[in-house]
Amino acid sequence: MSILISRHQKIFGIRELYVVFSIVVMTILFGYINPRFFSGEALYSILTLATELGIIALGVSFLMIAGEFDLSVGSVYAFSGLITIWALNSGLSYPASLFLSLLFAIAIGLVNGIVTVYGRIPSFIATLGMMWLLRGLLLAITGGFPVGLERLPPEMIIYTYQVIGDLKASSLWFIALILILQIMLNNTPYGNKAQAVGGAPGVARALGVRVERVKIGAFVISSLCAALAGQVAVARFKIVEPTAGQGLELEAIAASVLGGTSLAGGIGSIVGAALGALLVGVIRVGLIFAGAPAYWYIGFIGFLLIIVGIMSIRRRR
Amino acid sequence: MPLGGLKGITKSLWIAVSVVLLVIGVGAGYAIGTSIAPVKETITVARTITQAVEQTVTVTIAPTVAPQYTLYYISHGGPGDPWWAPVIKGAELAGKLLGVKVVYLGPEKFSVKWLVDTLQSAVAAKPDGIIITITDYRALDEPLRRVIAQGIPVLAVNVYDPRPEDQRIPYLGYIGQEEYQAGYQLAKYTITWFQRNMGRLPTGAVIGIHEVGHVGLELRAKGIQDAFKEAGLAIPEKLDITTDVTKAYEILKSYVTTRRGIEVIFTLGPLGAHPAMQLVRDLNLVGKLFVSTVDLDDKIISGIRDGAVIAAVSQQPFAQGFLPVVYMYLYVRFGIMPPSQIPTGPTIIDKSLVDLVLKQIRETGGA
Numbered sequence: 001m002s003i004l005i006s007r008h009q010k011i012f013g014i015r016e017l018y019v020v021f022s023i024v025v026m027t028i029l030f031g032y033i034n035p036r037f038f039s040g041e042a043l044y045s046i047l048t049l050a051t052e053l054g055i056i057a058l059g060v061s062f063l064m065i066a067g068e069f070d071l072s073v074g075s076v077y078a079f080s081g082l083i084t085i086w087a088l089n090s091g092l093s094y095p096a097s098l099f100l101s102l103l104f105a106i107a108i109g110l111v112n113g114i115v116t117v118y119g120r121i122p123s124f125i126a127t128l129g130m131m132w133l134l135r136g137l138l139l140a141i142t143g144g145f146p147v148g149l150e151r152l153p154p155e156m157i158i159y160t161y162q163v164i165g166d167l168k169a170s171s172l173w174f175i176a177l178i179l180i181l182q183i184m185l186n187n188t189p190y191g192n193k194a195q196a197v198g199g200a201p202g203v204a205r206a207l208g209v210r211v212e213r214v215k216i217g218a219f220v221i222s223s224l225c226a227a228l229a230g231q232v233a234v235a236r237f238k239i240v241e242p243t244a245g246q247g248l249e250l251e252a253i254a255a256s257v258l259g260g261t262s263l264a265g266g267i268g269s270i271v272g273a274a275l276g277a278l279l280v281g282v283i284r285v286g287l288i289f290a291g292a293p294a295y296w297y298i299g300f301i302g303f304l305l306i307i308v309g310i311m312s313i314r315r316r317r
Numbered sequence: 318m319p320l321g322g323l324k325g326i327t328k329s330l331w332i333a334v335s336v337v338l339l340v341i342g343v344g345a346g347y348a349i350g351t352s353i354a355p356v357k358e359t360i361t362v363a364r365t366i367t368q369a370v371e372q373t374v375t376v377t378i379a380p381t382v383a384p385q386y387t388l389y390y391i392s393h394g395g396p397g398d399p400w401w402a403p404v405i406k407g408a409e410l411a412g413k414l415l416g417v418k419v420v421y422l423g424p425e426k427f428s429v430k431w432l433v434d435t436l437q438s439a440v441a442a443k444p445d446g447i448i449i450t451i452t453d454y455r456a457l458d459e460p461l462r463r464v465i466a467q468g469i470p471v472l473a474v475n476v477y478d479p480r481p482e483d484q485r486i487p488y489l490g491y492i493g494q495e496e497y498q499a500g501y502q503l504a505k506y507t508i509t510w511f512q513r514n515m516g517r518l519p520t521g522a523v524i525g526i527h528e529v530g531h532v533g534l535e536l537r538a539k540g541i542q543d544a545f546k547e548a549g550l551a552i553p554e555k556l557d558i559t560t561d562v563t564k565a566y567e568i569l570k571s572y573v574t575t576r577r578g579i580e581v582i583f584t585l586g587p588l589g590a591h592p593a594m595q596l597v598r599d600l601n602l603v604g605k606l607f608v609s610t611v612d613l614d615d616k617i618i619s620g621i622r623d624g625a626v627i628a629a630v631s632q633q634p635f636a637q638g639f640l641p642v643v644y645m646y647l648y649v650r651f652g653i654m655p656p657s658q659i660p661t662g663p664t665i666i667d668k669s670l671v672d673l674v675l676k677q678i679r680e681t682g683g684a
Contacts, residue, residue, distance in 0.1 A: 006661050034442065041441035050436055144529040148430070148455045166437075231429065237456040288438040291387070291420045298425060 015260025016266075018311065019275040022258070022304065023282055030286030037289045044166035051174040052229050053251055054277030058181050060249075061226025061256040061273035065185065066218035067198035067265030068116060073252055074245035075110055075228035076133035080227035081240040082138065085149050094155040101227050108134070109223030112225040113216030123219075126155040131249065138242045149234065159235035162256035170232045174274070177225070182270040194218055199266020254301055255280050258308055278303070323482035383621035386445035387418045388645055390638070391435050391637060392475065393424040393452040400586075400612065400634060402573070403683035404475075407638025408448075412501055414563045415646045420444075429453045437458055446645040453480040454486065461486045470648055472641045472655065476533060484660060490655035492641045494662040496503045496533045499611050500540025500585075503630045506665045507609045510549050510627050522553040525569055525589040529557045533587045537611055541583050553581075558589055566592035581627070584610040587617060613674060613684040615664060621671055631674065633660030633679035 031037040037200045045083050067292050079273035080101040087097035112130055116123040161169040196204040205211050234240065260274030261268025283300050340475045378651075390408050394401035405421050412419035424440065432449075439447060440460075447464060450455055453471050457477075465471055471488040478485040511519045522545065524538050542552045542556055556572055558565035569592060582597075584590040588609040593616070597606050605627050610617060611630045620626035640659060647653040647673040666674050667682070677684040 032480045036442055039441065043436075048437065052430075090510075144531070146453060237429060237433060237453075239429065239453060239455050241453070243427060244379075246426060246428070253391060285438040285441070287423065287680045288420075288435060289442045291418065293421065293423075308645075311660075 001280050003046065014262075016272045016275060018308065019259050019272060019279055023275065026279065026282050026286060030282070030289055033286075034289040034291070037286060038167050039238060042289060044168075044287045046278070047171045048166070048168060048276045048281075050274075050281035051168070051171045051247065052232055053255060053280060054174050054274050055177060056226050056228040056231065056248060057252040057255040057259070057273045057277045058088065058177055058270055060252040061261045061270060062181060062194065062225075062266055063222040063266045064194040064220045064256055064261045064263070064265060065198045066194040066215055067201060068215055068218065068254070069127060070112060070219065070222040070226075070274050071124065071127040071249045072108065072112060072130035072134060072185060073222060074107055074248035075131045075138070076150070076223050077136050077230040077245040077248060078138055078240055078242070079108075080105055081230035081234045081244065082142070082147055084231060084234050085147050085240055088153060089150050094153040098140070098152075098231065101230065102224060104115035105223040105227035106220055109220030112223065113219035115291040116219070119237045122299075125180070136249045137244075142242045144242055146239045149238040152235070152238060156231075159232045168236075173228075173232075175278075178270055181202070185270055190217065192213070195266055197265075222272055244258070251280065251301075252277075254305055258301075259306060260308075332333050345473060351634075369627040385387055385416050386646065386649055387420065387442075388448060388642060389413070389442075389444045389642070390419055390421045390448045390452045391420070391426055391437040391439060392423045393428075393429075393432055394450070394475075395425050398684065399614075403635040403681040404638035406682055407635040407640075408642050409638075411639045411642035411646075415642065417646055420641055428557065429456045433457060433460055436464070439622075440464050440467070440469060444469065445649050446646060448472045448474055449479045450475045450478050450647055451486065451488075453482065458486055459537040471680075472645055474637050474641050478550070490644065490657050490659060492644065492659040493637050494633065494660065496536035497540040499630045499632065499663040500537035500542075500583075501544050502540075502611055502663050502665060503537075503628065504541040504544030504583070506628050506667075507542065507583075508550070509609075510667075511580075515568060518548065518550060519580045521551060521576065521580040523569075523576075523579055524553050524555045524583040524584060524585070525558040525565060525593060526555050527558050527560050527565065537585045538583075553583060556634070558584075558592070560588050562592045564587065565589060566596055569593055570600075571597050573675045574600075580606060581608070582608050584608060586610070586612045587614050590617050590620070590626070594625045597625045611663075613678070615675075615678055618671055618675060618678070621666065621668055628665050628667045629683045630663040631666050631678070633664065634661075635642060636661040636678070 011172060027037070036042065054107070056077065060070055082103050083101040083123065084097045087100050088094065092100075108130065112123070112127050115126045117122060119126065137271035143241065157169075159168065159170040159173065163169055185194065193204065193209045193214045194217075196209060197211050201211055256268065256273045257263065257276070258279055259269070259272030261273060261275065280301065284297050287297055287300065332445060369560060390402065392404070394404065401423060408419045408421055421448055421617075422435050424435075429452060432452055434664070436447070436457070438447065447469055449457070449461070449471060461471060465487055473488045473491040473493075475493045477491040477493065487678070511517065524541055526534055526538055538555055545552050556568055558568050567587070570584060573582065573596070582593045584593050587610075590608060590612075593608045593610070597603055597608060600606065603623065608620060608626045609628055610626060613629045613631045617626055617629050621629065640661065644655040644659070648655060675683045
């Protein structure tokens, strides 16, 4: 198992180089088009965007490394936000509301994991089902109306506090989460098992790894990350729309893949996923600075994904 | 992974290819859509010219060659929604005529998060003005107040902040339709039409709502219900007819065929009006069962012509694109304050106005 992992770890560095390289190229290009792109405001705007997507991408990436997908993160993101708003509006304190929404995320992660692992259903289908189930519930419960926060609890400043200029505290939480998950993935037995389970489940099982438990744990991590991103969104927007987070799951997978995570499992890094989210942020904000219609963004991401896809196939050969 | 030998060469090759592709992708896209680099240079020239003109107090009427100002038009309506096509066209034409660079930004999918994020990025680009739909005043309140405090002028379009004057976001003005009034005026017109043409009040009506929870549509529906209440008539029920025209047709069919006395189907947009008109024709009830609707297109006009539709409310989307650019230009260039409300509707379109509206649809793509 250790040989397996050390091989992967060497690859991480090279994989991350591609996304760093892309970020540099994009930044120079957008800065050339509009020199204001090099301003602090642009950077803060990019970081704000990258933070919410990135927190989700970290969890999704962790799960992808363990060999599974989670398409329900967009729905969990919206639903956990809704739970927080309900709890706060009904008079509960923020820590209690946060606890409830994280509890919900853990439950969804467990269900996703158990259904996938013990039901022997591909995670793509199991979490697709969960994604629609939660979205349907959201629409039915809210009647299609956005739900607003009656008053913002003072504790939520831990996400919105402006550290320097427009740089929000949520970006620092994002960095903290990167460190925690990166250490967890590379320096703990659980992380090593997750990589082994994703890369070579048969070998991992033969070596005595309890594949099912490891995978279920990764599903819970993915769900928890989505719920945390939901908290950041509630603090920023003070509302949850029933359609919030639609499409975020695919954006998170795209950020992970751009950051070097393999769709086949076993390969990838947390730092890579964070950089992938940063690249997505650079492109989104850069296009606005360039004055290009915003819908080009999707085309750009698609273009990059194809290139990264081709490169990773070539490397594997 | 070892970097030597053939593998290393292949890798370097791929890096090179990806750089070239990236550069081509960005460069081509940028060249097709915006050609900003030359604009950047000419902006300075244009500013110098403007300063010179100001100093000698000479007014030149010739259109400005290069964009003098950059305005961001941020809306919740993406290019996938045909209703917004005339809006985009209007904003672009006004920009061209005035020498203003207008950047229209709309999401692929309705999203308040997208709107706030895009606003934030657009502000960082330091535009001369921002035109925005106040799709959710709670989410936009804080960011927009910050934008206004930075001295960037903001105009609201299409959806406004519904709170009282002293609480609302201090934007310069609102350009668009009052949604409640659109429904209210349509229902009042329909009731009067019945009195004039049938010599009596309608015996029953229903409202087909295609997006439950859409605040604008809900307000239209409320306007219709209030007008019926005021006239002492039974309040029309709201039916969730979905955005799927096949479902809408079946839902409306089962409602009107199982309820007695339904004479009017109110719809709140073309997505409801099209199946409703089809139903009236299929049931051979033209002249007995009528459609009254908000928004217009050529199909609805044909309905007004053949009598399936009593009237439609137009909010003239082209004007919602064109006028804010003009008002923002007047404000930024000359310091002219726009009025706090500039209505582009509701205008009731019946048989007498069909030809005029056809011209608008032909010229602008919508009405």
